[in-house]
Amino acid sequence: xxxxxxxxxxxxxxxxLLGPPHFMRDGVKVDLPRKKERALLFYLSxxxxxxxxxxxxxxxxxxxxxxxxxxxxxNAVYRINRCFSPAVESRHVPLVVxxxxxxxxxxxxxxxxxxxxxxxxxxxxxxxxxxxxxxxxSLYRGDFLEGFFLRDAGEFENWVLDQRERLQAYxxxxxxxxxxxxxxxxxxxxxxEYAYLALDRDELQEDIHYVIMQLHWLSGNRAAALRQxxxxxxxxxxxxxxxxxxxxRELYARxxxxxxxxxxxxxxxxxxxxxxVPAPAEPAPGGNSRPAGFLLAVNENRGRAFFTLGEYDRxxxxxxxxxxxxxxxGDVRLSGExxxxxxxxxxxxxxxxxxxxxxxxxxxxxLAGKDTRLAVACATGLSLMYSMMGRLEExxxxxxxxxxxxxxxxxxxxxxxxxxxxxxxxxLKGMASAAAAGLExxxxxxxxxxxxxxxxxxxxxxxxxYAEQGNFLPALEQLSVNLERAQQAGNSFMxxxxxxxxxxxxxxxxxxxxxxxxxxxxxxxxxxxxxPEPLGYSLVxxxxxxxxxxxxDWARLLLREAEELARRDDSVIWxxxxxxxxxxxxxxxxxxxxxxxxxxxxRALASARRTRVRKNMARSLxxxxxxxxxxxxxxxxxxxxxxxxxxxxxxxNPLLLFSCHDSxxxxxxxxxNSGAARRHAGxxxxxIKEIYAKIGNNMDAGPFKEKLQRSGLNCWNK
Numbered sequence: 001x002x003x004x005x006x007x008x009x010x011x012x013x014x015x016x017l018l019g020p021p022h023f024m025r026d027g028v029k030v031d032l033p034r035k036k037e038r039a040l041l042f043y044l045s046x047x048x049x050x051x052x053x054x055x056x057x058x059x060x061x062x063x064x065x066x067x068x069x070x071x072x073x074x075n076a077v078y079r080i081n082r083c084f085s086p087a088v089e090s091r092h093v094p095l096v097v098x099x100x101x102x103x104x105x106x107x108x109x110x111x112x113x114x115x116x117x118x119x120x121x122x123x124x125x126x127x128x129x130x131x132x133x134x135x136x137x138s139l140y141r142g143d144f145l146e147g148f149f150l151r152d153a154g155e156f157e158n159w160v161l162d163q164r165e166r167l168q169a170y171x172x173x174x175x176x177x178x179x180x181x182x183x184x185x186x187x188x189x190x191x192x193e194y195a196y197l198a199l200d201r202d203e204l205q206e207d208i209h210y211v212i213m214q215l216h217w218l219s220g221n222r223a224a225a226l227r228q229x230x231x232x233x234x235x236x237x238x239x240x241x242x243x244x245x246x247x248x249r250e251l252y253a254r255x256x257x258x259x260x261x262x263x264x265x266x267x268x269x270x271x272x273x274x275x276x277v278p279a280p281a282e283p284a285p286g287g288n289s290r291p292a293g294f295l296l297a298v299n300e301n302r303g304r305a306f307f308t309l310g311e312y313d314r315x316x317x318x319x320x321x322x323x324x325x326x327x328x329x330g331d332v333r334l335s336g337e338x339x340x341x342x343x344x345x346x347x348x349x350x351x352x353x354x355x356x357x358x359x360x361x362x363x364x365x366x367l368a369g370k371d372t373r374l375a376v377a378c379a380t381g382l383s384l385m386y387s388m389m390g391r392l393e394e395x396x397x398x399x400x401x402x403x404x405x406x407x408x409x410x411x412x413x414x415x416x417x418x419x420x421x422x423x424x425x426x427x428l429k430g431m432a433s434a435a436a437a438g439l440e441x442x443x444x445x446x447x448x449x450x451x452x453x454x455x456x457x458x459x460x461x462x463x464x465x466y467a468e469q470g471n472f473l474p475a476l477e478q479l480s481v482n483l484e485r486a487q488q489a490g491n492s493f494m495x496x497x498x499x500x501x502x503x504x505x506x507x508x509x510x511x512x513x514x515x516x517x518x519x520x521x522x523x524x525x526x527x528x529x530x531x532p533e534p535l536g537y538s539l540v541x542x543x544x545x546x547x548x549x550x551x552x553d554w555a556r557l558l559l560r561e562a563e564e565l566a567r568r569d570d571s572v573i574w575x576x577x578x579x580x581x582x583x584x585x586x587x588x589x590x591x592x593x594x595x596x597x598x599x600x601x602x603r604a605l606a607s608a609r610r611t612r613v614r615k616n617m618a619r620s621l622x623x624x625x626x627x628x629x630x631x632x633x634x635x636x637x638x639x640x641x642x643x644x645x646x647x648x649x650x651x652x653n654p655l656l657l658f659s660c661h662d663s664x665x666x667x668x669x670x671x672x673n674s675g676a677a678r679r680h681a682g683x684x685x686x687x688i689k690e691i692y693a694k695i696g697n698n699m700d701a702g703p704f705k706e707k708l709q710r711s712g713l714n715c716w717n718k
Contacts, residue, residue, distance in 0.1 A: 012110040013084055013095065015045050018118060018167070019142030025084075032083055036060050037076045039150050044096065045113045046163060050104030052549060055513050059155050077103060084109075101550060114139050115167060122170040122528070130181055133174045137197065140171045162521070169487070172198055179211070188219045203235050210248050217255050225255050300338070307345060316345035333374075336365035340378055347385050348493065348531075350569070355385050376405045376414040380421040387425075388533075389573075392612060399425050416445040416454045424461055430614050430651030432468035439465060456486055456494050460501070467505045470654040470691045475505050496526045496534040500541050507545060508655055509695075516545035532565050536576040539565070543583050552587060559583045578607040578616040582623050589630060597627050618647040618656055625663055629670070638667045658687040 014024040021042060023030040032038050039060055044051065053073060054066075060076075061069035077096050084095040097106045105111065121136035144164040150156050175198045182191035192215050199208045209232035216225035229244070229252040236242050243249070303318030323338035343358030363378035365371075379402035386395035399421050406418025423438035439462040446454035463478035479502050486494040503518030522538035529535075543558035562580045585600030601624050608616035621644035628637035645660035665680035 009110060012112055014112045015041070015114070016141070017042060017045065017113065017115040017144055018140050019146050021145050021148055023084075030084070032080065034076070034079065035150055036072070037080055037083075038148075039153070039156055040073070040076050041080055041096075042145060042148075043156070043159065044103065044105050045111075046115060047104065050099070050102035050551070050554070052102055052513070052551070053098075056103055058513075059159070060150070060153055062155060063152055073103070074098070114141075115144060115163075119167065119170060119524075122174050130178055133178050136174050137171070137178070137194075140167075143168060143201075165487075166521075166524075168201060172201060183215070188215050191215050192219075204239055206232060206236065206245060206248060209235075209244075210251060213248075213251055213255065222255060226252065229255075300341070303341060303345070307341075307348075312345045312349045316342055316349065319345055332365060333369055333371060336362045336369065336371065336374055339365065340374060340381070343378075344381055347381065347388075350388075350532075352385060352389055356382075359385065372405055372408065373414040376402050376417045379405065380417045383421050383425075396425070416442045416451065416458070419445070420454065420457050420461065423465070427461060427465055427468065428613060430468070430653065432465045432652040436462060436465040436469070452485070453491070456482060456491055459485070460494060460497065463505075464501060467501075467508065468651075468653050471694060472505055472509050472691075473695065476502065479505065492529060496522070496529055496531055497537075498522075499525060500534065500538040503538075503541050503545070507541065512545050512549050516542060516549065519545055532569065533574065533576075536562050536565050536574055536580070540576045540579050540583060544579070547583060547586060552590065555583065556587055559587070573607075573611050575611050575613055575616070578604045578611065578613070578620060581607060582619060585623060585627075589627065594627060594631055601627060614647050615651060615653060615656060618644040618651070618660070621647070622659055622663055625667065629663075629667060634667055634670045638664065638671065641667055654687050654691055658684050661687070 010026060012025070013030075016022050016024065021038070023032065032041065040056065043056070043059065053070060057066070057069035057073050061072045064072065077098050080096050081094040085093065093109050094106055095109045095111075097104060118136050118139040121132045121139070144167050145160050148160075175194045179191050179194040179198070182188070182194060192212065195208055195212045195215060199205060199212070209228055213225045213228045213232075216222070216228060229248065232248065233244055236244060244252075300318070300322050303315045303322065306312070306315035306318060319338050319342040323335055323342060326332075326334035326338055339358050340362035343355050343362060346352075346355035346358055359378050359381045363375060363382065366374035366378055379398045383395050383398040383402060386392070386398065402418040403422045406415045406422075419438045419442035423435040423442065426432075426435035426438070439458050442458040443455060443462060446452075446458050459478050459482040463475045463482065466472075466475035466478060479498055482494065483498045483502070486498060499518050499522035503515045503522060506512075506515035506518060509515075519538055519542035523535070523542055526535035526538050539558045539562040543555040543562070546552070546555040546558065559580055562576070563584070566574050566577050566580065581600045581604035585597045585604065588594075588596040588600060601620060604620040604623065605617070608620050621640045625637045625640035625644065628634070628640060641660060641663040645657075645664065648657045648660045651657075661680040661684040665677045665684060668674075668677035668680060
């Protein structure tokens, strides 16, 4: 295990949040007596940015009237600074700085926060040497805020649980990666150390019990391997009332009957954690003890495991080995399957040249072998790839191919692939109802076939389709269930996309604090991976939340980061780029710089035209109308809003339609066309009432009441 970290620089405040929380400075424990002050400092330590005063007041003093809650917050800030600022008293540097609307940690105050250091090491450890992962493991003294509880603060406790689950997932992921590496190096003693650390966090992880059995057997300790099975069985019986899975029972039976070490019985040390790869059969006399069929299964399962974890380079390596073995064995079907999987890994790595070569090659093999299931999978992969590259005609072509092949087969997996791909394209075109119908069918097919990967994709796009239609509660339900499923499956591809999607739905509902929390979580997760697409969405979504919450400086930083992200690869058309330009334009307009806002609007329009996303085109035209309106050019403002309305009427997005009518109502009032103004305001009010009827009493209707008031009508109760 790694050595302890170096001592902190003199005067540094050390905030320990992993395990029982406490504060240290210069080797001495510092006490902050009041629980709510500690809770405030814990929250600000993890926030990474300033938090709005009203958010903090609700979080910790939610049961009090607003004025008393805000006073409680101010008093807590004062007491925290009184406790900790003497460390740098000569410079009068406060630990917590408070502005009129926000509170945050002072970047000038030297602070070490173990949870942030731990999270940073697990991210960098994905790409660097295991030393960073080992250092991260040494920092994890226990679960986040272990033993700390704040009474009558439900929102705070929910936040603690979210952080606890996230950091524990990082910890287990680090242990699993270290465990795999130790096994590959045949360092079974170290591998066992990591496995037992993982089991300490959750003794119900049957896969870890399974691995410990293997490692003991590989080490020659047959008795310990058998004993571990009985421990596993007792835990599962006591806690869940179930027996171990068949693969665990089979391993126990092989160890019990074979005797000796695993090497004697032909068990391979390369079986992956949780892969479910069966051990090889006993070799025939004079035969190969590692038959090609077994190695193919190992490579495929290892590749799929790495793919799920988001380690696409390692997945591609395994799928490449699988293809070589299949080719040497003369198995054309498996070679085609391996080439398809390799193409998917290339695509996720954004190596488009290799992805195109492999997916197209697998597609040709599938057609020659009349393998419709594989042909549909390859066609959907090519459709997605060409869509990402901006080659939209080719994307449409392969999407149509997938749809046609899907109709020709009774294979549920193939049909599910085709339905998801076609529905994804319908969603981009604004045809949310048709997309939802196809995705509901795909969801049923994937569930009946037990295809978790297809179920995740179908449910994800179904949630977005519901949100487009203004059915926000079903949208949140689908996306929340999907997040739980993705966490259970460890599907990092989906985990990077779901938080910003949930945040987007909350933003549409007008719940900006919830939206910001989800989008901030999305940014945190996406930074662990090298995927610019979901990171861009999360940055832009969070920027719009901050913009509407009044934190313009933070919004600008986020949008500039997104702009830099877009510049890194000009071979891809980013669909979030249009909203990025609109956000920068909105900031320019709020500073009174109309020419700069106009330039950003032109860039947004160009981006919307390139991606052919009509919703983004309508958004850009609405912003163009706003610029004209601010400049007093009401004729051009009406023309741009009218163009946006014409586009919106061909889509199925009620909030976009509301914005168009609302803008036209304002413009027509300025132009003196009172009849047209009333007509558009009335239609805007009808749309909001329709959305509110779907929400009922399940959500706060405040944002929708404000929209009605903005349309100039006093008809909420009519």
